[in-house]
Amino acid sequence: MxxxxxxxxxxxxxxxxxxxxxxxxxxxxxxxxxxxxxxxxxxxxxxxxxxxxxxxxxxxxxxxxxxxxxxxLPLKGFPYEDAVAVCDAMRQLAGWNEICYTLGQYIKHQVQERYFEAGEKEDRFSVYPPCTVSPDLCSEDVDDGLLHFACYVAVCYTVYGASYNTVITKHYLDLVSQLRPNMVKELKTNGSGKLPPDLQKRKTKHLTASANDAFATIRITARDSTEGCCDEALSYLCEVLEQPEFPRSYSIEFRGPEKLYLPIPGLPKKGVHQLFACAVQYPRLHVRMENYARLAMQEDEWYQNLAGEFCALPGTFAVFALGLEGPKWWRLVCDYLDRCDDEHSSLQEKFLHVLFKKFGFTAQSLPVLVHGIQSMQELRPIKEFRTLIANEESLDALLEIREHLEDYLPEEGAHDKRAREYLWRDILWAIWGSASENGGKVIKAAPKELKEKYQQVFA
Structure with a gap:
């Protein structure tokens, strides 16, 4: 037919x-x-x-x-394992975004609306209304297979969805916990069960570690600050991130005996910061740190236990620690900056200020400045920058950057004269601040032997 x-x-x-x-x-x-x-x-x-x-x-x-x-599918005796197999196959073939709305609507209608009563939202910012178990619901009317499926969908939103989808995960698990609290407790203890047992929990003479894919958390408690301990911690992080089922946005909760932090004022003094400040002391571990950073750096993903002004791309503290070690790691720094969310991320500004105070403006470091400018809304200069740029080598390197601005722009803007002009203006602002808007003042204040170079910069 x-x-x-x-x-x-x-x-x-x-x-x-x-x-x-x-x-x-x-x-x-x-x-x-x-x-x-x-x-x-x-x-x-x-x-x-x-x-x-x-x-x-x-x-x-x-x-x-x-x-x-x-x-x-029957709602009584729901075939949880069969449903998961079909959903996983569809996700792998077509992608999570093609099926997530359908799954969300299914949980809304078959779990939330069948088992719960929804109240009024507390405010207009709340995504979901408060839900309480329907008073006439009998325990035997609740199907465990369906609740297991709701947990599966909740975990998928964390693992495969955007970082902000964790609010959906929390809502679904809150619903299940009102009906079967032990089901959610099991997830909190062991995650979805997809991670290998040795990654779910690990204990050595140096550390105790655990990873939970359902709640996107990695916990490490170190017993010492030796190279061996840091090596094991980094290896564990890499092994976890190599698992395709582990979320790309997650929390690292680290505890160690030595409260050591990077020499960057204003960074949050969190455990994840402490871990990489400790590890960078050991040169043999630097490649391992880079491996972690490259596994961790994903656009639109975040360390979940850092918020507000401290929000940071996974891999941030490893990149900052290595970047301060010298030019060998500046390609990694540029790759990191290219992945930063220029609307929400600004922690890199604190790092860039320290980097240029330490190494100055050179042919090697100036590309980092250009990538940094493009990684945030505005890179504010510090007063030391005017002094650091005031030498022939730095000014020549800056002029060389201007000759190749198209290399720093996306393909569609590389040959756009206006896009190149805007980028050059932003570079000058990042060094001289508001004074760059009147190049004459900067030229007038320049050392006599450098005035010609400054005139070329502001031409």
Whole structure:
């Protein structure tokens, strides 16, 4: 039997939720779900929206397929393991973003609305209303398989979603904890169970460590501050982050006997800071620190236990510690700065001030300045900068930067004269501040032997 013409957007897929959907289309949809589970389906991101195709090539939206699959599952005796297998297969094929809304709506309707009564939101900033167990709900009416599935979805939001999705995780787990507190306690103790046992908990003569993917936490308690202890801590962090099921935004809770911090005023004196300030003392561990930083640095991800003005990209303190060791690590610093969120992250400014006070403006360090400028809303100069730039070598290096500004701009702006002018203006501001707006004043105050160089800079 031949299929009708595709009736989805741009004719890219079949709709399967209309009452008059052709039975043959539904048959192909069910085959597509089975093919996803068996690994024979294929996805297509070449145009919008993303579709998946069964082995016959029939296209459907991933969210529609998942909604159809879930809608046919029994709510009593919910087949938790089967549902997880299908969801994992769909996520791996099409991506989390293609199925997360459908999963969220399912938990809302089948768990929150069936088992709870929603009150009024406390304020307009609250994402969810307060929910209490329905007074007429009998314990035997609650299906444990369905609650296990709610926990699975909650963990997925932390592991695969954006950093702010942890509020969804918390809401779902709060619901489950009101009905089956031991279920959530098990998650708090052991996580989802997907991490290898040796990573869930580890104990050596140097340290005790644990990792929980459900709550995105890594805890390390060190018994000493030796090179061996720091080596084990770094190795453990790398092993955890190499696990694809561990969240990219997470907390590191570190306790050690030595309260050592980096020589950067204003950094939060948290355990994660202490760990890398201790580790950087041992040159043999520097490559291990870089390995951790490169595993950790992910755009739009954060250390979850740092907030507000201290919000920081994972890997921040490892990068800062290595950056202050010298030029060998400045490529890493630039890669880190490129991943910073210029709307929310400003901790790097404190680091950059110290870096340039220590090493000055050179041909090697000035690229770091340009990447730093682009990593935040505004890099404020400090008074020492005017003195540090006032030498022939530094000014020549600055002029060389101007000749290659296109190398620091995205491809679409590299040949845009205005984009290059804006970047150069920002570079001058980062060194001279408001005085850069009137180059004549800066030139007038320059040493006599350097005036010609300053005139070239502000030309």
């Amino acid at each position: 031949s299929l009708p013409k595709c009736d989805g957007v741009h004719g890219r897929y079949y709709l399967i939720h209309k009452p008059d959907t052709d039975p043959e289309v539904l048959k192909h949809a069910d085959q597509c779900i089975q093919d996803i589970l068996e690994g024979t389906a294929r996805e297509n991101h070449s145009a919008y929206p993303t579709v998946v195709r069964n082995h016959n090539g029939t296209p459907f939206l991933p969210s529609h397929l998942l909604e159809r699959y879930l809608s046919r």
